[in-house]
Amino acid sequence: MQIQINSGLLEAIVLNATEKEPVYGYKITQNILENISISESTLYPVLRRLEKNKNLTSYNKEYMGRNRKYYEITDSGRELLKEYKSAWIEYRKQIDNALSINEEEIENEQQ
Amino acid sequence: MNSSEYIKELEKELLDLSYEERKNAIDYYKEYFQDVPKEDEEEDIKRLGNPKELAENIKKEKSIFKNSSDDTIDESKNLNQKSKKNKAHNIALIVLLILTSIIWLPILISILIILLSVLLCVVVVILCIPICGIAALASSFYIMMYQPFSALFNLGVGIFLIGITIIGFIPLCKGIKSLILLIGSGVKKIYKKIF
Numbered sequence: 001m002q003i004q005i006n007s008g009l010l011e012a013i014v015l016n017a018t019e020k021e022p023v024y025g026y027k028i029t030q031n032i033l034e035n036i037s038i039s040e041s042t043l044y045p046v047l048r049r050l051e052k053n054k055n056l057t058s059y060n061k062e063y064m065g066r067n068r069k070y071y072e073i074t075d076s077g078r079e080l081l082k083e084y085k086s087a088w089i090e091y092r093k094q095i096d097n098a099l100s101i102n103e104e105e106i107e108n109e110q111q
Numbered sequence: 112m113n114s115s116e117y118i119k120e121l122e123k124e125l126l127d128l129s130y131e132e133r134k135n136a137i138d139y140y141k142e143y144f145q146d147v148p149k150e151d152e153e154e155d156i157k158r159l160g161n162p163k164e165l166a167e168n169i170k171k172e173k174s175i176f177k178n179s180s181d182d183t184i185d186e187s188k189n190l191n192q193k194s195k196k197n198k199a200h201n202i203a204l205i206v207l208l209i210l211t212s213i214i215w216l217p218i219l220i221s222i223l224i225i226l227l228s229v230l231l232c233v234v235v236v237i238l239c240i241p242i243c244g245i246a247a248l249a250s251s252f253y254i255m256m257y258q259p260f261s262a263l264f265n266l267g268v269g270i271f272l273i274g275i276t277i278i279g280f281i282p283l284c285k286g287i288k289s290l291i292l293l294i295g296s297g298v299k300k301i302y303k304k305i306f
Contacts, residue, residue: 024142024146025139025142025146026142026143026146026147029143039160039168040155040158041159041160041164041168044140044168045168045169045171046172047139048135048169066142067142068142068146069138069139069142
């Protein structure tokens with residue numbers, strides 16, 4: 001069973017993928033898929049939204065005789081990522097409490 | 112389905128988007144597929160889902176582009192007020208347009224006619240190339256016996272012009288297609304601004 005990721009979390013994941021250095025579309029997808037399985041078809045819309053809201057900027061760069069579009073995080077994007085991260089920590093605590101999750105207990109049961 | 116077929120399908124599904132949005136999405140996926148290693152292509156296309164689903168996902172996002180405010184309740188209230196104001200504004204604008212049509216209609220018509228005649232000239236000049244080519248080729252056979260050197264010259268000119276026609280045909284068609292699309296989206300934009 002898999003829990004659906006909402007679009008806010010997806011924004012945070014994409015922002016995080018561009019945080020260290022500017023990256024191009026395919027690389028962003030690969031980086032994200034290394035950690036979490038999401039539907040690739042939802043990534044472009046999120047990238048486009050972040051770009052329109054000026055949380056990401058893009059520039060074109062030539063690579064082997066063709067064009068590659070690189071996405072770079074902006075200051076407001078970094079700010080947004082920070083907010084998402086702290087919101088996530090808070091949210092995770094709430095869900096853990098609501099589901100009465102105690103990580104040690106679950107681990108003991110599995111053993 | 113390979114990636115270029117996929118892109119074509121996707122482009123069809125995105126036709127109701129604005130020219131700019133459609134181009135942006137298509138460019139993204141074209142580039143994306145260029146980065147996918149050849150042996151992974153099939154699997155990657157499978158993961159993306161069929162073009163229709165992908166297009167649906169993109170179009171869903173489109174609505175978020177337009178009103179990016181977080182407070183949706185406030186937003187809808189604002190929208191209501193705005194649309195009421197807009198309606199009154201639009202009626203006044205239409206009345207004004209009709210009243211002033213005596214002045215701008217003749218000007219508009221003459222501009223359109225001038226544009227059309229320019230277009231016609233261009234078409235005629237372009238059409239001349241293959242016709243001249245065929246004529247030169249035909250004449251070269253006709254005078255082959257009497258004036259072999261001129262015939263040779265005509266033959267060369269004829270082949271050259273027909274060659275240009277063949278080479279230029281596909282880019283010309285593509286150019287015309289994108290021109291029509293550009294005009295279409297331009298008209299749409301103007302229409303949206305007024306109403």
